[in-house]
Amino acid sequence: MSSDTTSVTRRGVLVGGGVCAAAAAVPAAEVQAATPQPAPATMKVGMTVNSAKRELDLDPRTTLLDALREHLHLNGTKKGCDHGQCGACTVIVDGRRINSCLTLAVMHEGDAVTTIEGLGQPGKLHPMQAAFVKHDGYQCGYCTPGQICSAVAVLDEIRAGVPSHATADLNVRPRATNDEMRERMSGNICRCGAYSNILDAMTEVAGRRV
């Protein structure tokens, strides 16, 4: 057998292979386009949001954060990391603060959700909102809705005697000290570094309520 008929060049393999791949890919794409894609299944979920009953029909993969922002248009709750690391998405569910990016909306059937819009409104601010304004507890404001929801829940936790990581082993009733509030607020990140002013706002409200 001569070398003329058996020689295979690298260029020949690459060109030939490319043609084959292209020939195979075109029909596959056409088949995919022609195949009707099933609509994503949805689930109904009912919850009370800021004291109003809401019914939603959602893709079950929808997070509570996206349900609030994209479906109920409550854009006060912010999406920062979408990974449970920044606290920007904090809302209050049945009295407890949670990261709404880490939970699916369909898990909250029947729950009561409070967002920053439900705490207070211009002209009728929640005491914590008013204290944030008074003490400059924000700069850009992106973290602020989550900070305020968290701060409100933190003072409720302290008043209810819920231990934090710092006080769990001490068997003492928690108090609204600076250390205690800083510890409990540690999941809410502020890139602008407004922490000391946030603490001042919380201290003022704690002095009135705790």
Ligand code: FES
């Ligand atoms: Fe939820 Fe950052 S957006 S923790």
Ligand code: FES
């Ligand atoms: Fe800007 Fe907190 S005020 S991130």
